[in-house]
Structure formats: structure tokens, C-alpha cells
Amino acid sequence: MNSTQQPQTLIAKTIAGLEETLADELTLLGAKDVKVITRAVSFSGDNKLLYEANLWCRTALRILKPLYAFPASTNDQLYQNIFNYPWEEIFQVDNTIAIDSVVNDSSFTHSHFVSQKVKDAIADRFRSKTGTRPSVDIENPDIRINIHIYRDVCDVSLDSSGESLHKRGYRVAGGLAPLSEVLAAGLVLLSGWDKQRNFIDPMCGSGTILIEAALIALNIAPGSFKKSFSFMNWKDYDASLWQQIKTAAIEKQKINDVYISGSDIEARVIRNARGNVIAANLQKNINLLVGPFDTFKPPAGGGVMIINPPYGERLEQEDIVAFYKSIGDSLKKNFAGYDAWIISSDMNALKFIGLKPTRKIPIFNGPLECRFMKFSVYAGSKKDQYTQPNL
Numbered sequence: 001m002n003s004t005q006q007p008q009t010l011i012a013k014t015i016a017g018l019e020e021t022l023a024d025e026l027t028l029l030g031a032k033d034v035k036v037i038t039r040a041v042s043f044s045g046d047n048k049l050l051y052e053a054n055l056w057c058r059t060a061l062r063i064l065k066p067l068y069a070f071p072a073s074t075n076d077q078l079y080q081n082i083f084n085y086p087w088e089e090i091f092q093v094d095n096t097i098a099i100d101s102v103v104n105d106s107s108f109t110h111s112h113f114v115s116q117k118v119k120d121a122i123a124d125r126f127r128s129k130t131g132t133r134p135s136v137d138i139e140n141p142d143i144r145i146n147i148h149i150y151r152d153v154c155d156v157s158l159d160s161s162g163e164s165l166h167k168r169g170y171r172v173a174g175g176l177a178p179l180s181e182v183l184a185a186g187l188v189l190l191s192g193w194d195k196q197r198n199f200i201d202p203m204c205g206s207g208t209i210l211i212e213a214a215l216i217a218l219n220i221a222p223g224s225f226k227k228s229f230s231f232m233n234w235k236d237y238d239a240s241l242w243q244q245i246k247t248a249a250i251e252k253q254k255i256n257d258v259y260i261s262g263s264d265i266e267a268r269v270i271r272n273a274r275g276n277v278i279a280a281n282l283q284k285n286i287n288l289l290v291g292p293f294d295t296f297k298p299p300a301g302g303g304v305m306i307i308n309p310p311y312g313e314r315l316e317q318e319d320i321v322a323f324y325k326s327i328g329d330s331l332k333k334n335f336a337g338y339d340a341w342i343i344s345s346d347m348n349a350l351k352f353i354g355l356k357p358t359r360k361i362p363i364f365n366g367p368l369e370c371r372f373m374k375f376s377v378y379a380g381s382k383k384d385q386y387t388q389p390n391l
Ligand SMILES: C[S@@+](CC[C@H](N)C(=O)[O-])C[C@H]1O[C@@H](n2cnc3c(N)ncnc32)[C@H](O)[C@@H]1O
Pocket: 174, 175, 176, 177, 178, 179, 180, 202, 203, 204, 205, 206, 207, 208, 209, 263, 264, 265, 266, 269, 291, 292, 293, 294, 308, 309, 310, 311
């Protein structure tokens, strides 16, 4: 493995639509050679930056450390090139391992087969060097090895994060369709919220958008709830460097009494949201109440609203159109002075909001292609607000 302090290329993976946001986050952390690639950002950094990226990047799913690459079009080439690598210098034989493989446009067509072959080669390597071999743990391995074969070139990386970074650790209860924490943070960052104006989510479900907004406002590192990352199991793990980075993160937290509030029509959902807010220790920063959107009165002074309304999987098309129309009516009636952002995969229903969007950002929620649309609601009736959007 490269020496701990040498800058090397690292890869941060993300959701389609958040690449630029993640690139900005990495640049702020001090990353060099930042480049947007497909659902990921490549950058150059040392182990300090690798640890910091795991702790601080709100829109990264995982941070990979590429080890080496080789041509691989046959089983033998794959096996030998994995076997020849000094894995025993990277982790201990009593660490559990898992192999994540992706194959595209290559002689290999089955990722599961590739994972098996790589696992066998690593196990044989350890057996030849130590007389014993690491065990596999698919669910919760100490060491994750990432294999990407594209056009018969095999890239081998170590996954420094382990469990996906979207699992912050504060979600003790789900909602009806909770957003990924990474997507929620991305929406708040994309909205350009200045951390001073009121922030509201009146369809808050389990509270993910509110919690991510509060973490941003207070400059709390999103990884600060997590107990472990995969890099802690690497032989070159520098525990005192990690401790310094954690201590510095606590010192960077800010006091901010900006108003952050959410509501939901379902009392049960708000109970769950409250549990999550308490788990994130944000109960002093986030107000929650039960109630329908059409009677929600946002605080005076304007601000930013983000909602993730139901998309129509649970509602008939007629009902969803009426529902989105009613959202638009409430916006016009109650939300003057607000930048209202809506994320939805229902492009047809979005047309019935009846306000002209000032931004339309394509983004994915899991497999669902969505639009994240901004409606600036002015006081009085600006005629051009009420035209149909061209999606
Ligand atoms: C897709 S979920 C939101 C998930 C949320 N972003 C999260 O991360 O948990 C939509 C939410 O809208 C709420 N909802 C539906 N109709 C509503 C209405 N008329 N007023 C307020 N909330 C409503 C549902 O109860 C549900 O919790």
C-alpha cells in the first residue's frame, strides 16, 4: 500500500445528480485535482483527507482508495493478479472480508463469479503466507474490497467507509418512504439555504431533511454519529490522526438558533421523527408538529421550504393531480417570501403545482428519476408565477 502521507487518487461515490455538490464539498476540505465522473468524484489526497472525507462529506456514499489495475480477460489473469498482491500487508488474517464487484462491457459477465474468484485468490494468498485464511462476512465485514472490471481492465480498490455513509446512525425509526440521508443533505445544499433564514419541511416524514439541515446549520460532521469505518481495520490505521480529526470537528461546531421546523399529517410519523431528532441530539434545534400542509402557516420573514410529497405510488392518478394542485394553492396562499422546493418523480403531477419553477434539477431517489424544482413565491400575485412548467 502507498505510504500513509503520500497524496494519491481517491474516489468518492455519490447519487446521480449530486456529483457537483460533492465536488464542492471535497474542494472545501482541501482536495486537489477534483474531477466529476459518473456518480462519483475523483480527487487527490492523503490518508488525512481520506479520513476527513469519511467524516465530513454529506453527499458521499463511500470513499474508495484505488490500489492497482491490471488487464483481466481470463479467469487465470484475474486470479493471479489478485493472488500476487501483498494483501497480508493491508489487513490481518483474522479480519472478515467482503468483495463488491461490478462488471461492464467485459469478458466477465457475472459479478458474483468475479467476487468468488477474487475471494479465493485472497484466501489462497493468506494461506500461502500465514497458513490460515480470512473469513467472509457479507453483512458486516471488517474489510471491503471493491472490484470494477470495465472493458477487461480490472480496478481494485479498498472501500474505506464500510457501511454506506448515508447510514449516519441517527435514524432509529423510519417513515412511510424515508429519503436517504445523503440525498436529503444534497437537497439542502442544492437549495442554497444560507443557514440564517427559516427552514421548513411541512411533509417531513421521519425528519431526514430537517435533521440534515440542522447538521449543516450547526456545522456538525455527518459522520460524527458513526462508531466505525472500514479504514480503522487497515494495518496503516493512524488512530491518533483520526482522534485529532474528530477533536477538530467538535471545535468546528457552531451555535446557530436559526428556526428549523417540520410537520406531517400523521401523528405516528411525527413520533418517529421526534425519536430520530432526539437520537441526533437536535431536539433544541428542530420543532415538530402534527398537521396537514394546507393549514400549515410558515413563520413570517420568508425562508426555504423543502418537501418530498408522496409520488403517487400510493395514490390514484386523479387524486395525485388534485393533491399537487392543492400544494400549489397552499403555496400561493401561505408561503409568500419562501423559496419552495419540491422533489418528486411524478413529472405529470408537478405540472399541476401551477407556479412557474425557477430551477429544475434532475436527481435520483434510489431508482426513481426525479426533479427537484424551485418555486419562488412572491407576496401578491405575480402573473408569470402561474404558468405551466415545461418539464
Ligand atoms: C415521501 S414521505 C416524506 C419522507 C421524508 N422526506 C423522510 O425522509 O422521511 C411523504 C410524507 O408526506 C406526508 N403527507 C402526505 N400528505 C400530507 C399532507 N396533506 N399534509 C402533510 N403531510 C402529508 C406523509 O404522511 C409522509 O410522511
